[in-house]
Amino acid sequence: MPPGDTPMFALVDCNNFYVSCERVFNPALNGRPVVVLSNNDGCFIARSEEAKALGLPMGGAAFKFRDILRKHRVAIHSANFPLYGDLSSRVMNTLAGLVPAMEVYSIDEAFLDVDGFGRLGLMEHARMIRRAVRRSTGIPVSIGIAPTKTLAKLANRMAKKSHGFEGVCMLGDTAAARQAMAMVEVGNVWGIGRRHQAFLNRNGVMTTLDLADAPASWVRKHLHITGARVQAELNGRSCLPLELVRPRKQSICTSRSFGTGITDKAGLEEAVSHYATKCALKLRGEGGIAGLLTVFACTSPFEEPPDRYWGTRTVAMPVPTQDTLAIVRAAEAVLGDIFRQGFRYKKAGVILGEIAPRADICPAPSLFVQEDASGEASSRLMQALDAVNSRYGQGTLRVASDAPSAWKQRQERLSPHYTTSWDDIIAIHP
DNA sequence: TCTGGGGTCCTAGGACCC
């Protein structure tokens, strides 16, 4: 890699993002072990460094660790996604003001275009970015810099794991990249998951460097095109460009696990109506219309086979639409098809597909569709609905079947936003 | 008793066509 004339990517990643968000609003959490839990307080979705040191694993089921949580007085928070989304926007806006171009990759990560800063100035520039984000949002970030996105991910990992780097690490040449790759297990590479890691390990590929040096044809054969790209990127050949505009969503999904199982059809109908309503709102937020609708309802995957059931069905909408009423009605009909008596349902969801931009609607009236869910009247009704709910709160105006139900209330109380001890959770969960 | 939610991309295989 000749210095100075290869493109460079910087990956900015917020440290333990959800935990850091909670700490911004509650500084007493600093220095303490903190975890953030998924819906239903099911499993860990974020952990502070102190919590990681206690051996609490990402995705671990909270109930399995209650002794550790209690013994070490771990601060436990249910997820507060509106808060995290808000802080994410502030971080991204700060970054956008400091670089010519960026790709928002996830709620807590962004790839930056750092071409044109010169190799020598890059480290200093990255440190400045880090200080600026900390100052304006309170969120600590780490930054990895390298000639490909995959290596930037690796550099970011080094920046986080090794204290000597003080949050910024650059893998600016082949020697530095190879040295880092030799230290990192192949399963930690971006794009290599558990299954591929197991396969690679079985075949003697243990470190990231082993993968970089493996025969390309063998990688292509067994890890397919995605794995081949990973390998090329590890060797400094950039295959994944910065994506400056967020592609339109291809599907929109709303699903939840239930705190306690649902056995009756009416209960599932309430849930599905609610998810359909949320999907329609997200769809309008995207400015799209949907042509496909999927509804699924299933038991716990931990049930034994005779008690396990996964019902799912996809239908084409009569007319591609963004209309809550049409989507809820269709979802209820599909649920009627897949519902089977005698199961304890633990989860259900609604997925919209075949999403097209709303401007593409050709308002050709159909002789066979009685109410025109793609038409002007529907559009105005939805605008009014969204305006009222945006001003007075979601659910102020709603479809009759989308009723606040008993099980939903119990869910709300199961997941208080601020919970500082495991005992608090147990107290409301008899 | 108690194990998240929301996405994307890729492949394999079948149906069908020229």
Place this chain on the structure above:
DNA sequence: TCTGGGGTCCTAGGACCC
């Protein structure tokens, strides 16, 4: 009767990501 290559579209399922 037998035989060939090259497409497309669709769906289900696998694998991965945060």
